[in-house]
Amino acid sequence: MSASPRAADTATIIPLEAVDPAMTEEVLDRAFGPDRHARTAYRIREGMAWLPGLSLAALDENDLLVATIQCWPVGLQTKEGQVPLVMVGPVAVVPERQGEGFGVGLMSAMLAEDARLASGGGRALPQVLIGDASYYGRWGFSAAMTGGWRCPGPYEQDRLLARGHGLAAMPAEGMLGPWEG
Numbered sequence: 001m002s003a004s005p006r007a008a009d010t011a012t013i014i015p016l017e018a019v020d021p022a023m024t025e026e027v028l029d030r031a032f033g034p035d036r037h038a039r040t041a042y043r044i045r046e047g048m049a050w051l052p053g054l055s056l057a058a059l060d061e062n063d064l065l066v067a068t069i070q071c072w073p074v075g076l077q078t079k080e081g082q083v084p085l086v087m088v089g090p091v092a093v094v095p096e097r098q099g100e101g102f103g104v105g106l107m108s109a110m111l112a113e114d115a116r117l118a119s120g121g122g123r124a125l126p127q128v129l130i131g132d133a134s135y136y137g138r139w140g141f142s143a144a145m146t147g148g149w150r151c152p153g154p155y156e157q158d159r160l161l162a163r164g165h166g167l168a169a170m171p172a173e174g175m176l177g178p179w180e181g
Contacts, residue, residue, distance in 0.1 A: 011102060013109045016055035016068060023065050024057070031092035040153030041130050044176045045072040045087055053117060054086065054110050058102045067093040067102035069110050073179035074128070076149060078171040082180055085162075086114075088129040111139060126164030128176065136161055148173035 016024065028036060036042070054071035069091045075082040088110070093102045118124035130151070133142060141161035145168065149160060152175065162170075 009101070010061045011066075011105055012059040012063070013105065014057050014059060015052065016050065016057050016070065017052050019057045019065060019068070024068055027065060027068050027094055028090060028092050030094050031098075032090060036090075040151050040155045041087070041089060043152040044178070045074055046178050048072050048074070048178050051086065054114055056106055056109055056113075058106055060097065060102075066097045067091070067106055069103075069106040071110065071127075073181070074176055075179045075181070076171060076174040077177055078174040080171065083171060083174070084125050084179060084181070085176075086125045086127045087176075088127050089131065107136075107139060124165055126162055126167045126170060128160070128162045130155055130159050131161060132159065133161055139163060145170060145172075150175045152177060 032039075050070040050072055054069075056069050057065055058067040060066045070089065072087040074085050074087040076085055088107075091103045091106060093100075114124060114127075127141070128146070128149075129136060129141060131141070140163040142163070143158050143161055146160045146162050147157065148171075149162075150173075151160065
């Protein structure tokens with residue numbers, strides 16, 4: 001007897017710009033609640049537009065929107081100036097479809113697109129997020145390099161995770177905030 005495929009295995013991944021913004025907001029509200037705008041991650045990316053090439057959506061087997069991922073241009077503000085980063089998240093899955101692999105599928109698709117863009121001559125920037133290391137560690141995110149980084153609001157230091165090429169050369173201290181480029 002073979003195992004049935006996970007729902008996410010039949011998902012269709014599309015660019016987020018193909019989704020009505022009101023539908024995206026509904027998924028975010030359902031996944032995180034209407035008070036989600038008070039979270040520290042919103043302060044970090046305040047005033048920024050999400051990055052079209054790396055922001056994606058997942059449609060289920062019935063072509064219903066069930067999940068989204070957004071990526072944002074942010075910077076690490078240091079004494080020497082600003083260092084560019086990509087902030088990953090939110091990764092949002094509607095509550096009744098959580099645990100079916102849609103978040104994993106979106107993360108994997110976003111990272112594959114990031115690698116594709118970098119291999120085409122683009123510059124792959126280090127990525128940062130606020131999340132669980134036990135979940136995001138599978139993609140190389142860790143708190144190993146972020147101990148001296150700060151955020152404009154409450155957060156747990158061990159949940160400030162980063163990954164990517166050049167991360168070891170990043171400044172050891174700084175404040176995360178919107179990209180000022």
